[in-house]
Every structure is written in structure tokens, then in C-alpha cells.
Amino acid sequence: MGFLLLVFNSFSQSPVGEGGKQINFGTGLSNYGMPLYFGMDFGVHPDITAGFVLSARSYGNIDYGSSGLLVIGVAGVGNYHFNRLLELDSEWDLYAGLSLGFVHWNYDKNYPNAKNSPLGLDIQVGGRYYWSDWGVNVELGGGNALTGFRIGLSYKL
Secondary structure (H helix, E strand, C coil), X not given: CHHHHHHHHHCCCCXXXXXXXXXXXXXXXXXXXXXXXXXXXXXEECCEEEEEEEEEEXXXXXXXXXXXXXXXXXXXXXXXXXXXXXXXXXXXXXXXXXXXXXXXXXXXXXXXXXXXXXXXXXXXXXXXXXXXXEEEEEEEEEECCCCCEEEEEEEEC
């Protein structure tokens, strides 16, 4: 019986776990420059994390009124982790969720398609592989704010 509990426990929650924390950082791809991001996840349930992400990207020359674009955003993030449902090993993490936040587009007349989007709503799916407290993170998302394609590192605190 003890063996079964040990096996079930290894599949019972996301790698962050309830009460756990992790930081995430990296880069990505977008139509307007290469974004950099930093965020933090907090385990609020064995299968759910909540946190935040900060993102910035620039395109062109944005100094002193020259042609360019700067996008800065901050969002709250909520993810459901499928580890228990899919019985994944603890070094893997598969998740999906929503991000809701604020985005500021600083642009000039050379970027007529760039729009201010004071409220950003995104959906994301992603996965991580941990080799220790460190892991690699890949995420794909869509919406009007911060996501797109991201790749980076995660560290469990």
C-alpha cells in the first residue's frame, strides 16, 4: 500500500505544487521584435498556478522620436497543469491557461497597424521539462497582448 501511495504522489500535482513558487524568464518570437519576459508562478492548488508575467519588445529605432515600436505589458496568469490527469512523471509539466493584463504600444506613424490595447487577453499552452529545480519552458499563445511563442527557463524556489 505504501508503494502505491508513493507512486500516486509522484503524479499527484504540478511540479510547482500547492504552496510552491517558481520564476520563469526567456525570450520569444513576434511580428514586432524579439520579446523578453519574466514571470512568477504560485501554486494555489495541486493542479493550478496563478502568477504574473512582464514582457517587453522593441522593433526599429525607438530613441528620440525615430521610427520604431515599443511594447510593454504586465498580466496576471492562471494555468491548469495536466500532470495528475495525464499521469505524467514529475520532471514533465504540461499546462494551459489564460493571461489578463495591460499592454502599452508606443509607436509612430510608420506602424499604422500597431494599436494600443489597454486590456490584454491571451490564451496559452505550454510545457516544461525539469532536470532539477531548473527546467526549460516552451509556450505558445494567442490573443492581443503578451504571448506568442516563448522559450526560456524556469526555476523552482
